[in-house]
Each structure stands twice: as structure tokens, then as C-alpha cells.
Amino acid sequence: DAGVIQSPRHEVTEMGQEVTLRCKPISGHNSLFWYRQTMMRGLELLIYFNNNVPIDDSGMPEDRFSAKMPNASFSTLKIQPSEPRDSAVYFCASSLVGGSNTIYFGEGSWLTVV
């Protein structure tokens, strides 16, 4: 079975540009999470969805960040405008509510804002 698929794997962009990260969760999973990882702050939960509905977005750092999940097989995390401090690895993860207590991470999107 395919795991969580993220794109792009690597992105370098200039400050002020819009960045869109994409995620396809594992088929059948009904929870989706966006995490950010940096050396300074570790792994931070940004937002999570249950059945395509955002449940908790308290981790979204500011209004420049937005996330959508238009259907069960696709989610986006958008940063507009991007800033150098947004440079990080962004992980998407999915799990099945009512299943095991495991969440499955994608390989991450490595973002560098210059």
C-alpha cells in the first residue's frame, strides 16, 4: 500500500512568494495532520482534520498559513507570503480514527525560503 505522499519533496523559494505543499493521505484514513519540524522548535502540530473538517488549528503560527482538505484524499498547506523563518520540514501524517494509535508520516517537504 502507498504511504502518505507529499509534494514537493524540496522547495526553495524567495521571500514573499506563495508556497503550496500538498499531501495525499493513506487511503481509508480519516484523520490528517500537518506538522512542522525545525531544530529550534522540534516537531510542532500545526493543524489536524477529521473527516476533512479542521478540528484544531491552534498550532498554525499566523494568518500567513492556511490549510484545506477539500476531500478525503487531498490536503494543502499554503504559506502566503513566505518568510525565511518558515524554512523547515513540513510533514503530513494520517491515521484511522478507531484504529490503532499509530499515525503515519509522509517523507516531508523540505522548504527553504531565501
Added chain:
Amino acid sequence: GQSLEQPSEVTAVEGAIVQINCTYQTSGFYGLSWYQQHDGGAPTFLSYNALDGLEETGRFSSFLSRSDSYGYLLLQELQMKDSASYFCAVSPSGSARQLTFGSGTQLTVLP
């Protein structure tokens, strides 16, 4: 909110046993999970404890004491491939999968 404490680095030799401790403070608690992450890779699930006691999965075991807000991951018969970062993570009440992660422990296994 939640906060977790774990050592930043641990070094051990092949074949040895190592224990990575995790203490936590949470406003609500559902369970303690452990994840492994190799450099540049995705975190992968190792174990989960919701109740006090020891859970064993092959060479890895995890322990939880809810009364002490404490858990540990025990790695036995260490192999070079075990060199990685290990994260403990807590789930707040009501959501086993909404995880807050510790800062991670970098384990280096020496030959």
C-alpha cells in the same frame, strides 16, 4: 498545554541496552507514544502505552507510569541501524492521535 522532557543525546555500543526516559506534564493524558526518526526521514511509530506497565515489541520495550508522569523506551541488543532520533509524544484526553512531541533524543550506536 503539554510539555515533555527527554535527554538530548545518548551514546551506546553495539549489543548494549539503552533506556531513554521521558517525563511529561499535560493538562490531559490519553497515552504515551514513541517514534523513531532517521536523519532526513519520516518519523515512524514504535510503541504506545495507555496503561501502566511494560509493552514489548521485539528488541524494543516501552514503559509507562501514569502516577509518575514518566515513561521510557528500552532498546536491547543495539544495532548500528538503531542510530536515530527517538521522540516521546503524549496524546491529550479524548484524542489518541493528536500528538505533542518531545524534543527528541539522538541515539548514537558505536561499533
